[in-house]
């Protein structure tokens with residue numbers, strides 16, 4: 395089948411963006427490190443509420459985030475590099491979440507999963523933290539109540555892009 | 569179906585404040601001091617046999633609208649007779665205390681702590697009258713009508 399011009403251009407683009415274009419190998423260590431890190435995400439799922447159901451469905455075989463190298467949840471913050479905050483965070487839970495974040499070793503990233511973690515969602519009340527970014531820095535926000543698995547995968551890909559280009563810096567400005 | 573209201577009214581005419589029944593839900597409003605006596609009776613009387621305390625909660629009718637301000641509500645169920653009864657006790661803001669039912673139904677323990685936590689109604693004789701949902705540092709009782717809906721008391725992080 396003949397490829398159209400835009401299709402060819404697209405393929406070229408993809409080839410150039412690839413770290414391992416046939417015949418070439420990147421000489422920049424930071425790029426190799428970024429590539430390795432983005433494809434071996436060890437996540438710490440901090441599941442507190444209903445979003446957990448959706449997290450389970452992305453993690454399991456139907457949507458399978460293992461395809462993106464993030465299939466292996468670790469239940470110790472010391473062994474993980476991405477904190478998935480999944481579900482409503484109450485003021486009572488907030489110190490625990492902060493502690494978990496502090497226990498993670500650098501480099502580390504945080505994903506806010508669902509509107510509850512992004513902004514507090516519809517829980518505008520005495521008990522709920524109005525967005526976890528008031529307490530810890532967040533890299534990717536995944537909206538939705540709960541977000542569909544496609545949205546989660548989209549967020550994960552965005553996180554991968556961020557990780558790939560962050561080089562040795564684990565967090566801009568740090 | 570037994571007319572539970574009638575049974576209780578005939579047995580304790582001076583402890584019953586009022587009663588009503590709607591769609592088969594029978595409710596008896598008791599005087600505060602009569603709570604333990606009536607509860608003991610309905611639990612042990614073989615024809616009533618309320619062996620299960622399904623729910624225990626409170627209602628705040630705002631001090632401006634009604635005095636006494638609070639209702640403490642008990643939902644009873646009998647697993648052998650398959651009938652239900654709702655018992656209410658009115659509690660004023662000043663004497664915000666009722667007798668604890670923990671010695672009758674152990675399930676009352678956590679329910680009463682929740683009512684204390686959310687409404688600030690105390691239970692006399694409760695073995696462990698502490699907050700159950702909110703943290704110890706929390707000030708006030710969030711389900712009271714005069715707790716501002718946007719009042720925040722975070723443990724960490726900014727107030728927002």
Ligand code: SF4
Nearest residue numbers: 444445481508510539
């Ligand atoms: S965002 Fe929606 S689904 Fe997710 S934890 Fe909040 S309320 Fe539950």
